[in-house]
Amino acid sequence: MEFTNLGKCLCLALILVMFGAWSSEATSRTLQDASMYGRYKQWMDHYGRVYNEINEKKKRFQIFKENVAFVESSNNDASKPYKLSVNQFADLTNEEFIASRNRIKGHECSTKTTSFKYENVTVPATVDWRQKGAVTPIKDQGQCGSCWAFSAVATMEGITQLSTGKLISLSEQELVDCDVNGGDQGCEGGLIDNAFEFIDQNHGLSTEANYPYTGVDGTCNAQKEASHAASITGHEDVPANNESALLKAVANQPISVAIDASSSDFQFYSSGVFTGTCGTSGLPLMLNHGVTAVGYGVSDDRTKYWLVKNSWGAQWGEEGYIRMQRDVAEKEGLCGIAMAASYPTT
Numbered sequence: 001m002e003f004t005n006l007g008k009c010l011c012l013a014l015i016l017v018m019f020g021a022w023s024s025e026a027t028s029r030t031l032q033d034a035s036m037y038g039r040y041k042q043w044m045d046h047y048g049r050v051y052n053e054i055n056e057k058k059k060r061f062q063i064f065k066e067n068v069a070f071v072e073s074s075n076n077d078a079s080k081p082y083k084l085s086v087n088q089f090a091d092l093t094n095e096e097f098i099a100s101r102n103r104i105k106g107h108e109c110s111t112k113t114t115s116f117k118y119e120n121v122t123v124p125a126t127v128d129w130r131q132k133g134a135v136t137p138i139k140d141q142g143q144c145g146s147c148w149a150f151s152a153v154a155t156m157e158g159i160t161q162l163s164t165g166k167l168i169s170l171s172e173q174e175l176v177d178c179d180v181n182g183g184d185q186g187c188e189g190g191l192i193d194n195a196f197e198f199i200d201q202n203h204g205l206s207t208e209a210n211y212p213y214t215g216v217d218g219t220c221n222a223q224k225e226a227s228h229a230a231s232i233t234g235h236e237d238v239p240a241n242n243e244s245a246l247l248k249a250v251a252n253q254p255i256s257v258a259i260d261a262s263s264s265d266f267q268f269y270s271s272g273v274f275t276g277t278c279g280t281s282g283l284p285l286m287l288n289h290g291v292t293a294v295g296y297g298v299s300d301d302r303t304k305y306w307l308v309k310n311s312w313g314a315q316w317g318e319e320g321y322i323r324m325q326r327d328v329a330e331k332e333g334l335c336g337i338a339m340a341a342s343y344p345t346t
Contacts, residue, residue, distance in 0.1 A: 064086075067091075071268050084265065094267060098262045102147065102289045116238065117236070118249050121248050123251040128294070128295040133167055135254065136169045138320030140312060140313035147311055148192050148195060149175040151291055151311070153205070154254060154292040154311075155344055156199065156232060163346045173212060173213045174205060175199075177219060178202075178221075182198070199231070199344070200231075232345060240338070243331075243333050243337075246293070246333070246337070246338050250296055254293065255342070256291075256343060257291055258287040258289065259337050262278075263279055269317050273323045274324045274325065278334065278336070296326060297323075304326045306324045324337060
C-alpha cells in the first residue's frame with residue numbers, strides 16, 4: 001500500500017512538473033507574441049499602415065513575424081558585412097515585394113556598332129556624383145513597377161546638370177503615362193533604353209513640378225508633355241559584363257543599370273557594403289530592377305563598392321542608397337550590375 005501511494009504521489013508530481021513546463025512554455029510564447037505584436041503596432045504606426053479587415057491584419061502580422069526572424073538571424077551572422085532592417089516592406093512576402101517593386105522588363109542591347117566613348121579615360125579613385133550636384137533627392141516609386149522610368153530619369157537629370165550646370169528634377173510620370181506605344185507599360189514595367197528613345201523622339205522631358213508623380217497609370221497629358229525642360233540626343237550602352245568599362249562610364253556621368261534585386265536580403269537592406277545574395281537560390285540571375293550607379297569608392301575595410309541610387313524612398317537602405325560590392329569574380333558583376341548598363345547622351 002505504501003508503494004502504491006508513493007507511486008501515485010510520484011505520478012502526480014510528474015504530471016504537475018510536466019504541466020508546469022507546458023504552462024511555462026505556453027506563457028513564454030504568449031509573452032513573445034504580445035511583445036511582437038507591440039512591435040508590430042509600433043511598425044504600423046511608424047509607416048502609417050492600416051488594414052481594413054481583421055483577417056488581413058492577422059495575415060500581415062504572421063508575415064511580419066517571419067520577416068523579423070529573418071532580419072535578426074541575418075544580422076547575427078558575423079560573416080556578413082552589411083545589415084538588414086525591419087523596414088517598410090516587413091509585411092510583404094518576398095513574392096509580393098518582387099511583384100510590386102521589381103518590374104524592369106529586361107534590356108535590349110543596341111544594334112549600333114559605335115565604339116565606347118569612355119574607353120580611354122583615366123578614372124579617379126572615388127566618385128560621388130551627389131557631391132558634384134548631379135543627383136536629385138531620393139524618390140519613391142510606390143506600389144508602381146516604374147523603376148525603369150526612375151532609372152532613366154535619374155541619369156538624364158545627371159547628364160543635364162553636367163551639360164548645363166542646372167540640376168532639374170524631371171518627370172517619371174510623363175514616361176509612365178505617355179511612353180506606352182512600344183514595349184513600356186507604365187506600372188507594369190518597361191525598358192530603360194526604350195525610355196531614352198521616347199525622350200529623344202519626343203524632343204525632351206517635362207519637369208517633376210509640371211508633371212508630378214502619382215504612382216499609378218494615367219492618361220498622357222499632351223499639354224504637360226509638350227513642355228520640355230531638358231533633352232538628350234540619344235543613348236549608348238556600356239560594354240556588357242565588364243566592370244572596368246562600367247567604372248569608366250560612372251567616372252564620367254551617372255549610369256542606368258539593371259540588377260537582380262529579388263532577394264530578401266535586398267528587400268531588407270539597411271547599411272554596409274552589400275555582398276549578396278541575389279535572386280532566388282539555384283536560379284540564374286534575372287535582371288528585374290532598374291537603378292542608377294552614381295559613384296563608386298572603397299569602404300573602411302577596403303571593400304570596393306558601387307554607389308547606387310534606388311527609388312524606394314529615403315527610409316530604405318542608406319537614406320535611399322545601397323553600396324554594392326564591385327570587382328567581384330563574376331563577369332556580370334554583383335547581382336548582374338555590369339550586364340546591361342546604359343546612359344543618355346547630349
